[in-house]
Amino acid sequence: MTPTPPRTLPEWLAHCERLHPHTIALGLERVAEVARRLALRFDAPVITVAGTNGKGSTCALLEAIALQAGYRTGVYTSPHLVHFEERCRVRGEAVTAEALLPHFERVEAVRGDVALTYFEFTTLAILDLLAHAALDVVILEVGLGGRLDAVNVVDADCAIITSIDLDHTELLGPDREHIGREKAGILRTGRAAIVSDPLPPQSVIDHAREIGADLWLVGRDLHYGGDRQQWQWRGRSRQYGGLPYPALRGANQLVNAAGVLAAFEALRARLPVPAQAIRNGLAMVALPGRFQLVPGTPALVLDVAHNPHAVAALAENLDAMGFFPTTHAVFGAMADKDVSAMFARIAPLVDRWYFCDLPTARAASAAELQARWQAQFPVAPQTVSTHATPSAALQAALAAADPADRIVVFGSFFTVGGVLHEGLPRLSAKHV
Incomplete structure (x- = not known):
């Protein structure tokens, strides 16, 4: 046929x-x-x-x-x-x-x-x-x-x-x-x-x-x-x-x-x-996903920084935003990326990590990202969790964040795209 x-x-x-x-x-x-x-x-x-x-x-x-x-x-x-x-x-x-x-x-x-x-x-x-x-x-x-x-x-x-x-x-x-x-x-x-x-x-x-x-x-x-x-x-x-x-x-x-x-x-x-x-x-000019600030509280930043050079620029831009009591990071990446260099550059700015799986065989799993982070920072506080999707990771970050905090969603296009595809969630009751 x-x-x-x-x-x-x-x-x-x-x-x-x-x-x-x-x-x-x-x-x-x-x-x-x-x-x-x-x-x-x-x-x-x-x-x-x-x-x-x-x-x-x-x-x-x-x-x-x-x-x-x-x-x-x-x-x-x-x-x-x-x-x-x-x-x-x-x-x-x-x-x-x-x-x-x-x-x-x-x-x-x-x-x-x-x-x-x-x-x-x-x-x-x-x-x-x-x-x-x-x-x-x-x-x-x-x-x-x-x-x-x-x-x-x-x-x-x-x-x-x-x-x-x-x-x-x-x-x-x-x-x-x-x-x-x-x-x-x-x-x-x-x-x-x-x-x-x-x-x-x-x-x-x-x-x-x-x-x-x-x-x-x-x-x-x-x-x-x-x-x-x-x-x-x-x-x-x-x-x-x-x-x-x-x-x-x-x-x-x-x-x-x-x-x-x-x-x-x-x-x-x-x-x-x-x-x-x-x-x-x-x-x-407008372009989604490039240090995109989403209105509301907590502060929400979306950025497709997915290599060390781009993460360095993201870190500089985050530094320029001012003080936030806690920064939560939602992160997913391809398996071939130099995540160690990315972690090294942005880790001083992040207090809690929410690693996520991505819908492509090329991606590192959330569990792999967690293992690599913990191997690189063995004495850091264990404020790390894994999630099945970027949207689920963002929901967990929102549930943990206070209104004065900051959430950064970054990494692969699949990470930021996954959040945008599901629609940015409504803020939880404690943020209203």
Whole structure:
């Protein structure tokens, strides 16, 4: 019997999970071949964003400013927090499942016997949608690495490399220099290469020079600084003063915003952006799960910090919040993450831990996280518990917390997404 073809988005996603024996299979040959069969091309300028941390925020800032300038935007980011459709936004809105279906069908129709991973298939479907959406600018977030990531099948007009640190070392290399070389694979000859990391690996600079990319570096081609109220930015030929700080919280967002303004200067001939659009975009940008403060008591922070560098930024932002009698942490992570380094950085700020299982085979179990924490801090107070889901862990934290306390939900996208998927719970009676 011929299997019934998928008809709904969940059916297509299940189909994509069955096509390739591996979750991750780096390499562009298969994706490039299917893209060729799709005749995939973009008439609008394309900005590609790679890096260890700050990619999602950078894409959100690019989108917000471009929307304020009146441009029709298309954005691809991954992973999603709650719904797959979040991965693709057109003109500021997440696409519908129905809008995606024809593009899944097109990929399936042309791929023949090419075995694509889930990420490769879904990336091609979203790229195909964006290519047919009559856009003014396309913003693409690289999933993993850069050189061999499926998104790199597109030759971007401008590439941004955000902060680089250790993550996915088993695939990308053991240090920042190796990882930087992989990220630099998104750069193109003669096209803008914006490096917003203030201390980039030398491998990024070397590769940009080897291929003749138009390299922009912090301190040479772009400069920024500010006081408590506002900040200023200067590029090669433009400068802006009196800028509002990005609405995305955290000191690290200024690094991302500086790279974004450089990208707009580099593309000004095709994508001119007035100063007021920059100010409005900075003030109005929003992105769930990035040091997101949920109104109410106790204080609730959601952050997808899932590697040591991101957790260090989270810790700095938590420090800046002021005093809380007790900080409760809900945490879940993938098994391949350097949780010891994450614990070391944030442990001084956390009084009680609520470890949770996550709905993916790649995740460390709550019991494993507890064992690793207790091995690292054997003389610390045993204020640790394990829970079956992120939502259950948050409920336990809420039950234990006083109104003046703070709860931090962080780690994998599955951790924050699990909390958001269930809906943020009502505060218990003692918090009302």
